[in-house]
Amino acid sequence: MDLDRLSQQLIERFQHGMPLCAEPYREMAQVLGCYEADVMACLQRLELAGALSRIGPVFEHTRAGASTLAALAVPLERLEQVARRVSQYPEVNHNYAREHHYNLWFVLTGPHREHLQQILDELEKDTGLTPLDLPMLTAYRIDLGFSLGVHP
Structure with a gap:
């Protein structure tokens, strides 16, 4: 685009x-x-155009309750369908595809760990795919923005 x-x-x-x-x-x-x-x-x-996925906050996980990085190994023919299903949850952000056995990665943030587990369980039941659950142990801050070289 x-x-x-x-x-x-x-x-x-x-x-x-x-x-x-x-x-x-x-x-x-x-x-x-x-x-x-x-x-x-x-x-x-x-x-x-598919260039914007969401407008909303990304919360500091320790203040928002709980968060985890999750991944699914999705057959390529189901990738878009499963990604849409994952994105239906407002607790999901940074949902993206990668070239790897675990090819769909996303971050879940919610009020407590049990809430996140409920979502992961629902996704497994709905998709038949077992999520890889990787809760954060140490926080690292990086700039996720990208300069386009244009200034207002």
Whole structure:
């Protein structure tokens, strides 16, 4: 997908944080010098093109309750179907495919460990695939953003 200038500016400026206010999209528009409707239309285009998967917070796992990194070994012909099923949970973020025996990886965050286990059990029952459950033992902070070389 070729990104237009507004898309590039939105990604560059807001991939690390949205304004914490009553009208964040209006605030984003003001920062970028456009209208709120332009921001909303641009985000919709990015979503429809598959370039945007979600807008939402990523919580510090120790403050949000519990989290785990999970993986599934999914037959390639079922990968998209299983990925959609996994993404139906609001507790899931960073759901992505990898070239490995365990080819679908995702992070679960929830109020407590039992809640995460319930989701993993549901996924196993629904998909017939046993999740690899890798709870975090030590936190490492890395920048998950990517510069597009465009500045508002």
